[in-house]
Structure formats: structure tokens, C-alpha cells
Amino acid sequence: MKPRHSKLASLASDDAYAKASGRNSKPKEARSVQVDEDMVWQRRTWTIQRLGWLAMGGLVLTALTGVFGYGPVSCQQATDPAGLVRVEYERFQRQGSEFTLRVDVAPQATADNVVPLRVSGSFLDAVEVKGIAPEPREARSLGADIEYMIPVAQSGQAATIRFALKLREVGSHSAEIGLSGREPARFTQFVYP
Amino acid sequence: MDSVLRAAFIYFFLLIVFRIAGRRTLSEMTTFDFVLLLIIGEATEPVLLGDDPSVVYAAIVIITLLFINIAMSLIKSRWKTMEKLMDGVPTIIVEHGRLMQDRMSTARVSRDDVMEAARRMHGIERLEQIKYAIVEVSGGITIVPQASG
Numbered sequence: 129m130k131p132r133h134s135k136l137a138s139l140a141s142d143d144a145y146a147k148a149s150g151r152n153s154k155p156k157e158a159r160s161v162q163v164d165e166d167m168v169w170q171r172r173t174w175t176i177q178r179l180g181w182l183a184m185g186g187l188v189l190t191a192l193t194g195v196f197g198y199g200p201v202s203c204q205q206a207t208d209p210a211g212l213v214r215v216e217y218e219r220f221q222r223q224g225s226e227f228t229l230r231v232d233v234a235p236q237a238t239a240d241n242v243v244p245l246r247v248s249g250s251f252l253d254a255v256e257v258k259g260i261a262p263e264p265r266e267a268r269s270l271g272a273d274i275e276y277m278i279p280v281a282q283s284g285q286a287a288t289i290r291f292a293l294k295l296r297e298v299g300s301h302s303a304e305i306g307l308s309g310r311e312p313a314r315f316t317q318f319v320y321p
Numbered sequence: 322m323d324s325v326l327r328a329a330f331i332y333f334f335l336l337i338v339f340r341i342a343g344r345r346t347l348s349e350m351t352t353f354d355f356v357l358l359l360i361i362g363e364a365t366e367p368v369l370l371g372d373d374p375s376v377v378y379a380a381i382v383i384i385t386l387l388f389i390n391i392a393m394s395l396i397k398s399r400w401k402t403m404e405k406l407m408d409g410v411p412t413i414i415v416e417h418g419r420l421m422q423d424r425m426s427t428a429r430v431s432r433d434d435v436m437e438a439a440r441r442m443h444g445i446e447r448l449e450q451i452k453y454a455i456v457e458v459s460g461g462i463t464i465v466p467q468a469s470g
Contacts, residue, residue, distance in 0.1 A: 159413075159416075159453075161413075161452070161453045161455070161465055163411050163413055163453075163455055164410060164411060165410060165411060165412060165413055166405065166410045167412070167424075169405055169410050170409070170410050170412050171427075173409055173410075174427045174428070176341070177340075177341055177342075177343050180341030180342075181341065183341075184338075184341065224372075
């Protein structure tokens with residue numbers, strides 16, 4: 129009986145109390161409306177939301193730079209020590225996405241109408257080769273690696289070989305691509321899930 | 322295993338993102354908001370299903386999502402903090418005809434929004450006739466009119 133009574137009292141004095149308490153000095157008890165308000169929590173939520181918006185904006189800008197794949201930061205080149213092979217690759221990639229790996233071979237290396245290109249086995253584990261243009265004349269196993277014999281029409285001219293690849297494995301993987309018998313070009317790719 | 326993890330990830334990811342986006346963003350939906358929601362649905366679809374269009378996979382994903390939702394509602398009913406965390410708390414923005422400006426601006430509610438809700442629900446013409454206006458958890462504005470009318 130007693131608590132109900134006090135509740136009624138607070139109901140009746142609601143207006144007066146709110147006026148007396150002035151602006152915002154906890155008129156919570158006096159409110160007749162039963163709202164489960166929690167302003168401390170609410171303000172904290174608002175703060176977190178503002179931070180979240182900043183984070184979202186930051187994420188959008190970061191994505192534009194290409195840190196999550198396909199962008200200025202992501203597009204990179206690697207060259208072998210002798211400067212005969214230059215590989216254009218994407219530093220950051222996403223699982224399941226397809227991309228073209230471009231290999232430029234210097235004129236000095238295209239003698240005999242054929243380029244013996246060696247691709248490391250660890251790289252071939254991580255990606256699936258969908259196609260090579262031009263088609264290699266022959267593909268040979270070299271331990272874990274594979275050596276592709278790429279035909280060239282004009283020896284002594286620069287050649288470009290394109291690998292159509294699909295990324296299978298998530299995580300960081302390193303690759304070595306180069307002419308057989310020489311130091312290869314090395315690069316690392318990171319694949320997002 | 323993969324399907325369950327994917328569904329759970331998407332569930333919690335969307336929960337967090339929509340919580341950060343705030344309750345006023347999609348609650349009072351305009352046509353464009355609706356279109357945006359459809360696009361968001363389109364974007365999540367391939368992540369949920371991957372390249373496996375089998376019936377079993379889809380069934381597992383759907384059941385996982387529903388199960389998480391049920392589990393969450395049970396957790397919410399048991400722990401108040403969890404409910405606050407996921408749904409937020411209602412906020413009073415008008416008290417006895419007085420606008421609480423700082424709260425309104427942070428909650429992204431304008432005077433016009435309050436008056437619109439007041440007109441729609443109670444045919445209220447002036448601000449003084451509002452006793453309380455509350456931004457509810459669902460994102461809508463509730464109006465309590467002054468007793469005298």
C-alpha cells in the first residue's frame with residue numbers, strides 16, 4: 129500500500145517538481161511517463177556512434193587507396209636482379225577474385241624464340257592458373273616449381289606474358305617468377321578472406 | 322561448418338554496423354532508404370551463399386540466422402545490459418513543452434519531426450500541448466499530450 133501511495137504522490141507533484149527542479153537536475157523521479165531512460169548509456173552510445181561514423185569514413189577512404197585490393201597502393205611491380213623480368217602484380221587481393229599477372233621479358237632474354245619462365249611451386253599452390261597467354265609450348269616440372277616454355281615470334285624483341293589467375297588461399301604468400309637458371313623476381317601477395 | 326560461421330559473421334557484422342549507423346537512419350524509411358536496404362541485401366547474399374547453390378547449404382544458413390536471432394532474444398530477455406547494448410534505450414526529447422535541444426541534435430531529431438509525430442498521432446497544433454516526446458528504441462517518436470489537451 130505504501131509504495132503505491134508514494135507513487136501517486138509523485139504523480140500529483142510531477143509538474144511542480146519539474147518546475148522546481150529547473151532545467152535538468154535529475155527530474156527522473158518526477159516523471160509520470162514510465163520511460164526506461166538511461167541518459168548515461170544513451171550519451172555513451174552516441175559517442176560510440178560518432179566514433180563509428182569516423183571509422184566507417186576512414187574505412188571508405190582506406191578502401192579507395194587499394195589496401196583491400198585493386199587500387200594505387202595495391203598495384204605494384206617486381207623486377208629480378210638482372211632486370212630481365214618485370215612482374216606487375218596486385219599487392220592486396222581477395223579470395224576467389226581473378227586477376228591478370230603481367231610478366232614483361234626484356235629483349236635480351238627472348239633468344240631462341242622461346243622464354244623459359246619458372247614459376248615457384250608455393251605460388252602455384254595458392255593460385256589457380258586459369259590460362260596463360262601466349263599458351264606455353266611446354267610445361268615442365270622442376271621440383272616443386274613449374275617451368276613454362278613460352279614461344280616468342282620475334283627473338284630479340286620484348287615479350288609480354290599474361291597469366292590469368294584465380295586466388296584460392298587466404299593469407300600472405302610469396303612468389304618467385306623468373307627465367308630458369310637465373311635469380312627470379314620475388315614478390316608477396318596478401319589475400320583477404 | 323563454413324556456412325554456420327559465415328551466417329554468424331554476417332549476423333553480428335550487420336548488427337554492429339546498423340547499431341553504429343544509428344536508429345534514425347533506416348527507421349523512418351524513405352523510398353531511397355528502402356532501395357539502399359535492398360542493395361545491402363544483395364551485397365550480403367553472395368557472402369552467405371558463396372558459390373554453393375545447394376538446398377542443404379541454404380537451409381543451414383537460414384536456420385543458423387534464425388537460431389542466432391532466437392538465442393539473442395532469449396539473452397536479451399535475461400540480461401538487461403545486453404538488451405541495452407543491442408537495442409539501445411529510449412530517450413525523452415520534449416518535456417512539458419520544452420525541447421531538449423542538445424539531446425535532439427545528437428539524436429538527429431528536429432523540431433519538425435516532433436511536430437509531425439504530434440500532428441499525426443494526436444492532432445496537436447502547438448509545442449506546449451506536448452507533455453513528453455520520446456525517441457523510442459524502434460526509432461519512432463512517441464508523443465504524450467498534456468492532460469488538459
